[in-house]
Amino acid sequence: MKNFKLHFLVIILVVISELIGTISIPLGAGSIVLLPMLYAMIFGILITPKFLKIANxxxxxxxGSLIGLTLMLLMAKYGTNIGPTLPLILKSSPALILQEFGNVGTVLLGVPIGVMLGLKREVIGGAHSIAREPNVALIGERYGLDSPEGQGVLGVYIVGTVFGTxxxxxxxxxxxxxxxxxPYALAMASGVGSASMMTAGVGTLSAAYPQMEEMITAFGAxxxxxSGLDGIYMSIWVALPLAKWLYRKSYRLKYGVLPDLTEDEKGDE
Structure with missing residues (x-):
């Protein structure tokens, strides 16, 4: 917290990224939307010791030690947004409420492929969800962000920020x-729990269907x-246990033995 150089660098990167703003690049029938979050991530990589050596x-x-704190603040902000919108949640269709079951596809596809590619416990953190802020917080609380699971979820989080949007x-x-x-179905599909990804999807759809912009934005938001509200519960109760179970099965299929269990997993047995 007392590293003033770090805070100064963060402020500079945020200001530069916001000054650049959102860039839309036409591509065929649609467009690629670049958001300030992407610029900040790229600039952050460039100032590391491997490149410009501005940060040591x-x-x-x-x-890294501040990730947990900043995620707590972000979750608090999400909480203040959920309360006033409860009437909207109650009026939402079953398609909106049950959409998080689609997250199971991430587990069923990602875990076996990750294990076959040689990943170990990193695949549990990386493939149990799309690895956005609530999921990073969940894995950090369960395993710690320095654990293999934490490295997996952070890796997917960074890739999602750079390439997902x-x-x-x-x-x-x-x-x-x-x-x-x-277009309304596509707007709903854009709301995966990431503000940047949702903004990119909704922005693209709004440009294609300007007469539907208001409803597209409403459905996407x-x-x-x-996704931010029920997605974390889906991860806790369904996706994460399924990812751990599927990891054991995939690991045994590839290596012929069960993986070593942590104390957390021993308690699940």
Missing amino acids: EKDMDDA PFIGMLASFLAAYTSLH SSNML
């Missing part, structure tokens, strides 16, 4: 242009809000 190893360690924008453009899916 101590700065990086201090920044433009990917969602391009995917929304492609589906809107070349499929018969309704509602979907994203519900």
Whole structure:
């Protein structure tokens, strides 16, 4: 907390990123949307000791220690947004409320492939969800962010920030242009629990269907809000236990033995 150099660097990166603003790059029938969060991530990588050496190893360690604190503040902010929108949640259709069951597909696909590629316990943190802020906080509380599970969820979080936002924008453009899916359905699908990804998807759809912009934004925001609200419970009760179970099965299939169990997993047996 007393590393003033670190705080100064963060402020500078945030100001520069916000000054650049959102950039939309036309691509075929749609566009790629670049948001300030992406610039901040790239600038943060460039100032590390491996590149410009503006930040040193101590700065990086201090920044890592503040992740939990900043996530707590973000979760508190989410909490203040949920209360006033409860009437909207109650009026939402079953499709919005039950959409988090789609997260199970991430586990079923990601865990076996990750194990086959040689990943170990990192795959539990990385593949139990799309690894956004609430999921990072969950893994940090359960295992610690210095654990293999923590490294997995942080790795996917960074990849999602760098590649997920433009990917969602391009995917929304492609589906809107070349499929018969309704724009409202695509807006709901954009609300995966990431504000940056939702903004990219909704922005692309709004540009394609300007006459529906208000409803597209409403569906996207509602979907994203519900993903943040019920997504964490889906991770706790369904996705994370399923990821751990599937990891054991996949590990045994590849190596012929069960993986070593941590104290947390022994308690699950």
